[in-house]
Amino acid sequence: MSYLLKPYVNFNTGYCNHECKVCIDICPNHALKKINSEEKKVLSIGIAQFNQDACIVYTEETACGACSEHCPTQAVKMIHYKGHLTIPDIDPSICIGCGGCEYICPVRPDRAITIASTILQKPTKAPINEYKEDIKIDDFGF
Ligand code: SF4
Ligand code: SF4
Numbered sequence: 001m002s003y004l005l006k007p008y009v010n011f012n013t014g015y016c017n018h019e020c021k022v023c024i025d026i027c028p029n030h031a032l033k034k035i036n037s038e039e040k041k042v043l044s045i046g047i048a049q050f051n052q053d054a055c056i057v058y059t060e061e062t063a064c065g066a067c068s069e070h071c072p073t074q075a076v077k078m079i080h081y082k083g084h085l086t087i088p089d090i091d092p093s094i095c096i097g098c099g100g101c102e103y104i105c106p107v108r109p110d111r112a113i114t115i116a117s118t119i120l121q122k123p124t125k126a127p128i129n130e131y132k133e134d135i136k137i138d139d140f141g142f
């Protein structure tokens with residue numbers, strides 16, 4: 001697919017803020033459907049995909065969970081892996097494809113959790129709870 005002169009979302013450099021809808025509000029051609037904040041918070045634009053083989057919980061047997069902590073809908077949960085370790089588990093029914101998990105994941109060059117685009121944007125189930133903590137990526141010592 002060519003992105004020449006088309007907008008696209010790059011989750012390596014940022015993510016779609018749960019509280020924001022600036023692009024919807026400012027698009028001069030109304031190419032983005034005028035929806036309100038509550039509608040936007042449950043509109044799925046993609047689905048998170050987990051690659052366990054790249055996750056540091058699996059590769060280094062170390063605790064992480066940054067993706068789950070950064071998820072505004074709790075679509076990523078940490079489930080028991082082994083010993084004291086937990087590992088991500090995705091509920092696609094409440095994932096909105098915001099990219100918060102991909103952005104915060106410390107694995108390089110490719111993140112262990114990435115977003116696949118959806119052909120049709122559609123509402124998800126209501127999120128389990130609201131995201132409250134603002135995690136700074138600089139806090140991670142990887
Ligand atoms: S709604 Fe998301 S994609 Fe649009 S301006 Fe805000 S953060 Fe960026
Ligand atoms: S799993 Fe990732 S893409 Fe889906 S809602 Fe949570 S942070 Fe956003």
Ligand code: SF4
Nearest residue numbers: 055056064065067105
């Ligand atoms: S942020 Fe990345 S490395 Fe950490 S648990 Fe999630 S997928 Fe694994």
